Each structure stands twice: as structure tokens, then as C-alpha cells.
Amino acid sequence: MNAVYLAQDPTLADFGKDPWWLVLIKVVFAFVVAVLATLLGVWFERRVVGRMAVRPGPNQAGPFGLLQTLADGLKMAFKEDILPKAADKVVFFFAPTISVICAVTALSVVPFGPMVSIFGHHTPLQVTDVPVAVLVLLACSSMGIYGIVLGGWASGSTYPLLGGLRSSAQMISYEVAMGLSIVAVFMTAGTMSTSGIVAAQGDATRLTILGTEVPAPGWYAILLLPSFIIFFISTVGETNRAPFDLPEAESELVAGYMTEYSSLKFALFMLSEYVAMVTMSAVTTTLFLGGWRAPWPITLWEGANSGWWPMLWFFGKVIALVFVFVWLRGTLPRLRYDQFMRFGWKVLLPINLVWILVLAGLRSIEGWQTRDRLLATAVGAGVLLLATLLWPSRKPKPKPSLQEQANSRPHGSFPLPPMDLQVPPSPRTKRVVAEREPANVAAGSDSREV
Amino acid sequence: MTTQTVLAAAGGVSGGEEVTFWILAPLALLGAIGMVAARNAVHSALWLVLTMLCLGVFYVLQAGPFIGMVQIIVYTGAIMMLFLFVLMLVGRDASDSLIETLRGQRVAAVLLGLGFAGLVGGGLYRALDGVQAVGLEQANAEGNVQGIARLLFTKYVFAFELTSALLITAAVGAMVLAHVERRKEDKMDQVATMKARFAPGNYPGPKPGPGVFATSSSVATPARLPDGRLTERGISTILPVRELTAEDTSLKGTDR
Numbered sequence: 001m002n003a004v005y006l007a008q009d010p011t012l013a014d015f016g017k018d019p020w021w022l023v024l025i026k027v028v029f030a031f032v033v034a035v036l037a038t039l040l041g042v043w044f045e046r047r048v049v050g051r052m053a054v055r056p057g058p059n060q061a062g063p064f065g066l067l068q069t070l071a072d073g074l075k076m077a078f079k080e081d082i083l084p085k086a087a088d089k090v091v092f093f094f095a096p097t098i099s100v101i102c103a104v105t106a107l108s109v110v111p112f113g114p115m116v117s118i119f120g121h122h123t124p125l126q127v128t129d130v131p132v133a134v135l136v137l138l139a140c141s142s143m144g145i146y147g148i149v150l151g152g153w154a155s156g157s158t159y160p161l162l163g164g165l166r167s168s169a170q171m172i173s174y175e176v177a178m179g180l181s182i183v184a185v186f187m188t189a190g191t192m193s194t195s196g197i198v199a200a201q202g203d204a205t206r207l208t209i210l211g212t213e214v215p216a217p218g219w220y221a222i223l224l225l226p227s228f229i230i231f232f233i234s235t236v237g238e239t240n241r242a243p244f245d246l247p248e249a250e251s252e253l254v255a256g257y258m259t260e261y262s263s264l265k266f267a268l269f270m271l272s273e274y275v276a277m278v279t280m281s282a283v284t285t286t287l288f289l290g291g292w293r294a295p296w297p298i299t300l301w302e303g304a305n306s307g308w309w310p311m312l313w314f315f316g317k318v319i320a321l322v323f324v325f326v327w328l329r330g331t332l333p334r335l336r337y338d339q340f341m342r343f344g345w346k347v348l349l350p351i352n353l354v355w356i357l358v359l360a361g362l363r364s365i366e367g368w369q370t371r372d373r374l375l376a377t378a379v380g381a382g383v384l385l386l387a388t389l390l391w392p393s394r395k396p397k398p399k400p401s402l403q404e405q406a407n408s409r410p411h412g413s414f415p416l417p418p419m420d421l422q423v424p425p426s427p428r429t430k431r432v433v434a435e436r437e438p439a440n441v442a443a444g445s446d447s448r449e450v
Numbered sequence: 451m452t453t454q455t456v457l458a459a460a461g462g463v464s465g466g467e468e469v470t471f472w473i474l475a476p477l478a479l480l481g482a483i484g485m486v487a488a489r490n491a492v493h494s495a496l497w498l499v500l501t502m503l504c505l506g507v508f509y510v511l512q513a514g515p516f517i518g519m520v521q522i523i524v525y526t527g528a529i530m531m532l533f534l535f536v537l538m539l540v541g542r543d544a545s546d547s548l549i550e551t552l553r554g555q556r557v558a559a560v561l562l563g564l565g566f567a568g569l570v571g572g573g574l575y576r577a578l579d580g581v582q583a584v585g586l587e588q589a590n591a592e593g594n595v596q597g598i599a600r601l602l603f604t605k606y607v608f609a610f611e612l613t614s615a616l617l618i619t620a621a622v623g624a625m626v627l628a629h630v631e632r633r634k635e636d637k638m639d640q641v642a643t644m645k646a647r648f649a650p651g652n653y654p655g656p657k658p659g660p661g662v663f664a665t666s667s668s669v670a671t672p673a674r675l676p677d678g679r680l681t682e683r684g685i686s687t688i689l690p691v692r693e694l695t696a697e698d699t700s701l702k703g704t705d706r
Contacts (some may be wrong), residue, residue: 093497131594135519146499149531149545153492153538161538168535172528192595293702412650 009199010115010124013130018123020261025118026127030107042069043325044319052330067341073267081263086156090419093307095154096261096268103275106140109133111195113292113310125292125311126195134182137176137283141238144276145171148240151239151269163256166337167240167247174237179350181231184224184359185287198291202305208332215248221288226355228288230348232324235280237344240273242329246337258348281321282314289317325440467511478504491537495530502526513586516595 018026043058043066050057058065074389083092113125130136145167152164186192189200221228237244248256258269281364285291294301295317335343365376400408403419407420481501488494502525509518587598602610638646647654673684 088490088492091492130515132515132519135516135523139519139522139527142523142531145527145531149534149538150492150496153534165535165538168531168538172531172535175528410650414648414650414654 009202010126010129010195011199012129012193012196014115014124014195015126015129018121019439022118022121022123026125026439027108030110030127031104031422033112034104034107034275034278035271036431038274039069039073040066040321040431041274041278041322042072042270042423044322045329048323048326052327075311076267079263081118081259081265084156084260087260088154088156091150091154092260093265095147095151096265097147098150098273099144099272100131100275102140102144102147103272103279105131106137106144106279107275107282109136109194110279110286111291112314113308114306126196129193129195132192134186134192134197134287137194138179138182141280142171142175144272145238147272148257151261152247155257155260157260159259160257161254163247163249163253163259167257170237170240170244170246170340170344174234174346174348177230177344177352178234178238180308180349180352180356181224181227182287183356184227185220186364187356187359187419188220188224194286194291198286198293201290202293219288219290224359226351226450228284230352231288232284233348234322234344235284236328237340239280239325241277241325243332243334244340245334246340249334251334277322277325278318281318281325284321285314285317289321391422470507474504474507478508491540492534494538495533499526499530502530513590514594516598680700 046068047057047059047065058068061067061071083089108127109129111126111129112123115122115124117123148167149164152160152162152167155161185197189197191197191200197220201220240247243272246256247253248258250256258266261269292305292314294304294310294313304313361376361380365373368376406416406419409416478501481497481499481504484497485494488497504520506518506521506526509515509521511518591597592600622695646652670685670689672680672682675681
């Protein structure tokens, strides 16, 4: 059976031919993935952050604490649902649902695997694909922010409003960087459909090194490394995850846009955050990490990219990216708001623009003769070199010495001790140390750590 | 996609397209009316979002997936978000007042609006009645996105560049007008603040609290500095200075 489906990349023509029950199965599958991702994602995050903080994390409910999230979810459902007096009732009610719907919808254009056979139907493991699938993803992520912004506004109090404001500005800034890094993918893949992009990362060019044919890496994470890094950073900004979780910064805004929410509405926000994290990991996998394609050592096995196996590779990559999300949260402190904005507009955006320019240049000289290509590259490199050499540099003024600084202070300044002041060690300290008896500890197994 | 294109080119309407249209068209109209009628500015923006989303889906239905998605991302996602940002900055209770500043303005506006809609609708209907759409298939031959890209970067490249130059000029102009640049010398960084703090004439330590080192615990009593002097800074400036009269200081007879 497998042999028939070997190297079966779905194309756009393969979509839209499923019977209704198959579509239903796929939709339900994508939804279940989203919900399960939340249940396991919260547990995963708490466990991993726990390990990083040298503590066990939740380990009581169920095996390895797996049911902790379920218990928390049930608890949340039975809590009182509070509607603040100053809230805008309708918008307050709809805001969490907007977030969840957008986060889940994005999963519908993510390819989970190649063509497989389900009950005799030959179908791609993807709910649907359109010629502009990546734009659908972008649209979903930008609409999802509406939930946060409106939730913050509708709560009718100050902290949520500030959270919503921050979120809207954050989304506008980081979506620009995100869109620009996808441009590089479009330019290289020549398509905007997710299945097409996965396929384009599969047929790598072959390099001949020392007489042996070596498949060059086709993943855009390697070919378009700057785009990949910027995309992932802006993904973190777009999903409001630490260190960019300014809309819900608990040390500044209580809980940001979620402050007034309780019970199931709060659970919905929680759900959307984790679904968005998983969705964004899936999108990053699809765009830059070869989608469902097996990583290198596994590709030596012929059947790695056919049948149901690719789903394993796909979810493996997604989990690895989710781990990076958690890792960032466990490691980095939150940015200040102005630092965050400066980073987005003054670092990510210019780098991205220059990189796209370079990439476009490289692609346009691709078809030239070798001599012309070398010449063009040399001219470009020469201009760059000249620019670096001739770039006006500001020499920093030599810093005055401490004595000079002290001398230049105006008359009547706060008194300073003399610069060459030497404080003699207190004779009492020595005596105390000498008089202390050495601790009488028997040499045990962990004596070296003491 | 291909069947859709063919159908649209032939002027036919598939069942799904018709159903979608009849669901979304009333919603789009409702959004438009709601946008005008809503009192609250944010509600108004939300109604407009509804209309824009419906329009985006219509574009997709009309075999223009790229323009549909761009409509959703750029207009709904970014521009309306900017609107909301500004509205929220201005204040959440920014509602319209119901008072007409010009008498009969509302009735006139409704009449004129209806008249304009009728004119445009009638003109379009008469112009397009019985017209067969042709050339859609050729335009979308190599894909919708590629077709648009080819037109934008060949035939209309000058207009495209001019538009972007205009937009950038507008953005830079807005920044120049709105941005107040402080001179570098006027900015007090941490070092400058510290120097000012320890400059002669300024006492660098914390201000003495009322009653500390003082003879009484009243907030009106000046505090005493470590060297024994009294300092007026220990008294809050809002405390009124008044002299006690003989009546105030005399015994009130509460001891009896």
C-alpha cells in the first residue's frame, strides 16, 4: 500500500474533493489537536518551567500530573462568572470567543502530513488549502488580537484597557516584521499555499561534492536563516508570550486584558493563548522547518515521508518549538515597553528589509553566467566594504579620570573622602575568624559539595 | 478554485456562492447601517469590521482570493486596529451627542444618502445588466497572486511607486508635525540627575519628615536637622499658618 503513495506531495488540485464526512473528520481532528494542545501544553509548560526552576512542577493529579490542567479547567468552569458593572456587556462576552475562533481557524490550513488513505479515500492530511493559505494564517492571527483588545476595552477598568492598548500597538508593529519575513519564503517557494511551501522545501537542490551527490538542505530555516529568526521572534510578540507578554504583564498591569475575566471566559482566553502558541509553532514548522518532512538522518529511510509517519515528524517539530517558547519564558525577563517597540521597529524591520533586498539581488543574478555573477557579487561586496570603511564614526571623548572629575566639582560640593583612602582591615575580624572552631562534619557521600 | 474561476467567467453562480452571498450581504448591510447608527465610537468601528470582513469574503468568492485576504489583513487587521487604538487612547466613553448642531441635518443626510445610493445602484444596474464578464480566466491564468504581481510590477509600477512614495511622505510629515524633539542638552540622564543632586545648594539626602527630631509630634512643627537647626522643609506647604488667639489657648473647661 505504502509503495503507491511514495513521495506524494499534495498539490492544490488535491483539495476540495473530499466527501462531507471526511471533511468533518479533518475539522474535528484539527479542533481536537487544538484542545489537546492546550491541555497538554499547560502541563508541559508548567513541568518544563518547573524543571528549569529546580522544582518538580505539577505531579499529583494523574500520572506525571498530566490531569492537572483538566482539573484546573473543571475548577474554572465552576467558578463564579463575574460581569463588571462598567463592562460593555456584549463586547465583553464576545471578546474571548473571537480569540479562540481565530486561533483554532488558523489550524485549518496547516498541513499535518502528505497524502494518505482514509477509508479508501486518497486525501491530504490537511483540512484545506487555498492559493493564499499563508495570508489566511496572517489574517487569523491579526483578527485574534481583536479578542484581546476588545476584552481589554470592554472590561471598563484601567488595567485591562492599558493591556488592550499595548496589545494593539504590539500586534501592528510585529505583524509588519512577520509579514516581511514571510515575503522571503514567498520569493523562494514561489507560492503562498502551505502545501506548496512544504513541497518546495522537499525537492532540494543536489550539490556534487567530491564526486558524491549530497542533497543540500531544503529547509528555509537554513536557506533563509535571518527570516526564520525574525519570524520566530515576531511570533513570540504576536502570541503575547514572555518576554513580550506586555499586555498581561502581571508585575505592571495585574493581569492585563484578563484582569476582569473569570470562570469560563478566562478559560477561553487561556485556551486561545495556548492554541495560538501551538498554531504559531505549526506555522513556523510549515514555513521554515520543512513541515511534515522528516529531518535529515531519518530521510535515509525511503518511507520516511509517506503514509502516516510524517505526522510524527510534524508533531515532533511542533513540540520542539513549543519547548523553545517555554524556554524563552523560563529564561528571559520581560522587556520594557519602549525597548520592545524599539526592537521591533528599529532592529527587526530594517534587518528584514536589507535581507529581502539581498535575497532579491541574489535571486535575480541566479540565471546569469558564472563570470557575471561573480562580478555582480564582487561589486556588491565592494560597495558594502567601502561603506563600512567610509562610514563617519564618532570618536568618543576620553573620559576624565576620577581625580579630574573630583577637582572639577564646584566649590561647596558634597564632601568626598580622599581618593587614596585606604581602610585598614579591622583587627577584630581576624580574631573572630581565628577563634571560630572548624565544623566537625563527618565526611559523607556529599561532603565535596559542602 | 479553477471551477470557481470558470463559473465566474461564464457568469454563472454556484449554489455555494449564492448561499454565502445571501447570508453575508445582509450582514454587510447591517454592519454599514450599524456603523452609522451606533452611538459609541468603538461599537461603530466594530460594525465597520463586520462589513469589511463580509467584503473580504465576497472578494474571495469573486475569484480574487488575494485581494480578499489583503482586505482582511490590512483593513480589518491593521487599519481598524489603529482606529481602535486611537479611540481607546481618546477615552472609552467617547459617545456621540444626540443634539443636532444644524437643524434638519439628520433628515437631509438620510435623504441625500438614499438618493446617492439609488443613483449609484441604478447606474450600475443599467450599465452592467446583461454584461458578460470576460477575461477573468486569462487574468487568473497563471494564478491570481501572480497575475496581480505581474500587473503591479510591470504596467502599473509607476503608479504603485508613486502611491507608496505619497504614503511615506504622509507618514513622515505626520511624524515631523507630531514629534517634539527635545534637544540632547535638555535631556537629564541619570548622571546629570545625580550631579544636580549633589551640586552645592541642594541637600542630597531625603527631606526630613514632620516631627522627626522635633519637640512635638504635630505635623505643623518644623523638623530639626541633625545639627540642631530647624528646617521649614519638614512642614507641608498646604498647612495654613495661623496664630492662636488667647481664646484658643485658654482652658476650655473640659477638666471640670
